[in-house]
Amino acid sequence: MSPQYLKEVMSSGLLSFPVTDFDANGNFNAKGYAARLEWLAPYGATALFAAGGTGEYFSLHGEEYGQIIKTAVDTCRGKVPIIAGAGGPTRTAIAHAQEAERLGAHGVLLLPHYLTEAGQEGLIAHVEQVCKSVDFGVIVYNRDRSKFTPESLAILADRCPNLVGFKDGVGNIETMSSIFMKMGDRFSYLGGLPTAEVYAAAYKALGTPVYSSAVFNFIPKTAMQFYEAVRTDDQATQHKLLKEFFMPYLNIRNRTEGYGVSIIKAGAKLVGHDAGPVRAPLSELKPHEMEELKALIDKLGPQ
Numbered sequence: 001m002s003p004q005y006l007k008e009v010m011s012s013g014l015l016s017f018p019v020t021d022f023d024a025n026g027n028f029n030a031k032g033y034a035a036r037l038e039w040l041a042p043y044g045a046t047a048l049f050a051a052g053g054t055g056e057y058f059s060l061h062g063e064e065y066g067q068i069i070k071t072a073v074d075t076c077r078g079k080v081p082i083i084a085g086a087g088g089p090t091r092t093a094i095a096h097a098q099e100a101e102r103l104g105a106h107g108v109l110l111l112p113h114y115l116t117e118a119g120q121e122g123l124i125a126h127v128e129q130v131c132k133s134v135d136f137g138v139i140v141y142n143r144d145r146s147k148f149t150p151e152s153l154a155i156l157a158d159r160c161p162n163l164v165g166f167k168d169g170v171g172n173i174e175t176m177s178s179i180f181m182k183m184g185d186r187f188s189y190l191g192g193l194p195t196a197e198v199y200a201a202a203y204k205a206l207g208t209p210v211y212s213s214a215v216f217n218f219i220p221k222t223a224m225q226f227y228e229a230v231r232t233d234d235q236a237t238q239h240k241l242l243k244e245f246f247m248p249y250l251n252i253r254n255r256t257e258g259y260g261v262s263i264i265k266a267g268a269k270l271v272g273h274d275a276g277p278v279r280a281p282l283s284e285l286k287p288h289e290m291e292e293l294k295a296l297i298d299k300l301g302p303q
Contacts, residue, residue: 003107003161006107007188015046019268020056020060020068021033029276032275033275041076048080049212050071050105051065053085054214054264069105070103084097087114090125090126090130109141110127113145138162139164142169143168148179150175153179154182164187166183168193169193173202180207191210197246199211200227201230218264218297219297258282258283261282266290270290
């Protein structure tokens with residue numbers, strides 16, 4: 001698919017990151033993953049990100065990456081576009097981006113590099129090398145050690161025609177506003193902070209009406225309802241859901257580092273779509289936290 005197609009996909013609607021299914025031994029469960037995608041696809045997400053952060057990209061190894069992307073592409077063909085995650089060391093990111101393109105993904109989300117600090121010159125080189133290794137569209141993820149200045153993004157935009165998207169997971173309003181003012185419609189923009197619903201209205205005001213929803217994994221109907229409330233500026237519905245679900249949900253999620261992923265798998269299990277355990281170094285929710293989450297989900301009604 002062309003980079004312009006990916007940009008158009010990102011320009012409207014709700015996007016989401018399906019969790020990756022593992023069996024009881026922690027191995028990739030392709031059958032369960034396919035069933036998950038078949039369940040989620042009809043709810044109306046504009047695109048699904050396979051092997052993203054919520055999909056535990058950071059824990060994948062060997063042939064698993066290709067297996068996950070192939071399962072996603074094959075399952076969702078003709079239903080919903082698949083954007084693949086790719087990241088880590090530059091050569092790993094290149095290898096995964098090329099594999100995703102070969103398998104028929106519609107683009108790639110370039111996740112942050114691993115461990116080491118890097119200046120803007122190094123970050124530019126990293127993104128440029130990945131972009132030039134593929135023909136399809138690339139979205140860069142602004143997060144953790146991969147934080148880009150407006151000037152760096154302008155350089156990359158000139159050098160890399162297939163760099164078409166910018167996802168923000170930092171939440172610095174001044175920087176985000178500066179990037180949008182400098183780059184305008186050169187990029188499509190995606191809100192990507194954890195539990196993005198909490199920030200959705202503010203990001204829409206900044207010119208970023210599109211965001212990715214993790215809770216779509218277990219309350220897809222509510223996730224779409226909240227997105228529609230943001231799209232139509234229905235503050236009453238937004239405030240109701242924020243007060244009754246999202247803020248209490250954050251109280252659970254914020255108790256332990258890594259719960260941003262663990263709580264999503266817990267929610268999926270509670271609604272009858274168990275994705276198996278998280279992999280170390282993540283940890284599972286405690287039994288009493290599962291009960292708290294279940295109570296929140298039950299109040300929302302059938303999904």
